[in-house]
Amino acid sequence: MSQKLKIAFYWAASCGGCEIAVLDINEKILDVVKIADIVFWPVAMDVKYKDVENMPDKYIDITFFNGSIRNSEQEHMAKLLRKKSKTLVAFGSCAHEGCIPGLANLNNRDEIFEQVYVKDKSNVNPKAVMPKTTTTVKEGTLKIPEFYDTVKTLGQTVDVDYYLPGCPPPVKLISNAIDAIAQGKLPPKGSVLAPLKAVCDECPRKRDNKKITKIYRVHEKAPDPDRCLMEQGIICMGFATRSGCGAQCLNVDMPCTGCGGATPNQPEVGAGMITALASILGIDKEPGQYTDEDVEKLMNQIKDPVGTFYMYSLPASILKRKVMKK
């Protein structure tokens, strides 16, 4: 390679875990430095927003963008970095599908403000003061970005070239992506940079193709460490979730919750999971012997289906958000 690649990292509405995942590649970061110059990384380097604005369009070869789009400032940066980058990678679950903070789409801005600034038990706020985008104080004017009603993924905001899934993306997937970039072997645009298999395919647990009649929550049952959790009645999203993580959560006897996003043949994790559940949930009685009530009783054992099946993917799902009354 005659010239070094120009790479950028940016974060929007995220927790910082994706930045830590980049540090977790440890010595591999030296490989990155060998093939690339990091031209923009706000948490680690002194490159300013203005410098990015002054870059020619498509100046950056690859931008890794983590976090979802929650306010006006993040939307602005997503658009700017799209313009300045040849390739834009949605890095991690927030940018990919909206992740856990995307569950805020079950509420709107007013409801969130009401809870956080008024109802929260430790608040002492009798006048119900709430943040405003522009505030006049005695010395001058203070401005903060506008908080949107809806959390959006990066792909719903700008055109995205690749997705690196996971919360955070597993170190192995980050390393593989770096190698693919170094060798110029990136797959076709729009690809998810992860294996085509499901978490179940990486999980060593034994499956007996048993039907389940009762659903247990993780605190209600200590599972057999060698058998499939789903077949023991504990909802595990591994069926419908893309692998690449090495089934880490299963290693400590906890179910997959779906951070890797949907497997390639599914439109979305939630729909995939509901389909899978339909085939495994069973009733002891013979067909024709059970009533609608029996079926309903079984289904009612699944508490908070939205929060369970769309824990990481509500903004990207066909549901997107709760429809709010005007």
Added chain:
Amino acid sequence: MKEIVIDPITRLEGHGNVSIFLNDKGEVENAYLKIPELRGFEKFCIGRRAELMPQLTTRICGVCPVAHHFASVKALDAAFNVEPPSAAKKLRELMNCGYYIYDHTLHFYYLGGPDFIVGPDAPAEKRNILGVIEKAGLDVAKEVIKHRAYGQKITAIIGGKATHPVCAIPGGISKALSEENRQEIETLAKSSVEFAKFTLKIFHDLVLGNSKYLDLIKSDAYTMNTYYMGTVDAKNKVNFYDGKVRVVDPSGKEFLKFEPKDYLKHVGEHVEEWTYSKFPYLKKIGWKGFAYGPDSGVYRVGPLGRLNASDGMATPLAQAEYEVMYKTLGKPVHGTLAFHWARLIELLYAAERAVELAKDPEITSTNIRNKPGTPGEGIGIVEAARGTLIHHYTLDKDAMVKDVNMIVATTNNYPAICMSIRDAAKGLIHGGKVDQGILNKVEMAFRAYDPCFGCATHFAVGQMPLTVEVFDSNKQRIQTLQR
């Protein structure tokens, strides 16, 4: 009135932003640290399954997910009225030690430490991990990368994943520790003790051995007499995982000592219009604005808060270093830059405690979960690396979340951080004269807290690039500084 805006990169970007206002004489009138982001966990966690809370709330902060994981599950233990078996508590504490090893190492070498190791007046491009490597040598860098990873490894072994672990369940922990894994953790922890001792030696040689730095630590611009808060054990020694919350007044005298369940009697949160984060304070004193001293309810948490609020450390090497710090600086220490020293004492404690726990015969016990009782209301408190962390949940009869309140680590320090920035600016900016060196030193005031507003929203994990704009009284920009 002149206005200086210190922005991580610019006004449109980053996750925290400082506006400094000058009066007509060019002296600092006031400063504001604005937090431009909110995600609303307290709202969208309502309606979720209770047992998911330890995983949902880790996403508040990817730097300190372990602390949220355990504050959350302790709130659930209380809400389900279940006491985890002793081995489960020890495993949680051991994993929490792993998190401290990684997090305090990250801060000292990557984030805050470069100010001292490389020097506060060194050019910005040198004041980072690469500058540290240059000054301390490549062998040191290898040790740093290795031991940060060791901390993460301990968490991954017990928690399943290092970032966003999954092992906590109400009444215990999901998996017992195998003998093979126990041995590995013991090896990692023992190596971390040596690494912490070595790090303290660097701090002594480079920082304390330099009278200029010591003077800086003691200088007025970085001094603030406040209340201090931290969790202590039965002997008033620092404890990261469990105990009572102790508050000392600015003279160092015990002011409060309370059970986690009583936190609402003692801590309130004030709201301002110009920021998305709230301002906690001691209710007994009240919110008196951005003021310090015994008449203001502002308190500080985190490494210095914990050490000031305690009578010592529970492990021998950390205790010895604790004594050295207070012998050097007096007690309580009000110098904000002493947070760095306190952090390293805690790094040593975390490593020593991890060895103790890894050698505990009970740590591999398979008795790791007790059956939860009837769901209700519960409060859980742990010490996150950046300070006291409070989770408070109300559950309905089906163990679904009905109400959530959280006061997160860095948020406790938010009022104090605002004042530290204001005071550093006041002490360093005169006659409207602002240069790079002064801005670096203003920035040092808040970096000492290791602010992670991922906790409040989230803030820069690393060093913040600054743009400073100076406006004259007609709001015309007369000067722009960047670094």
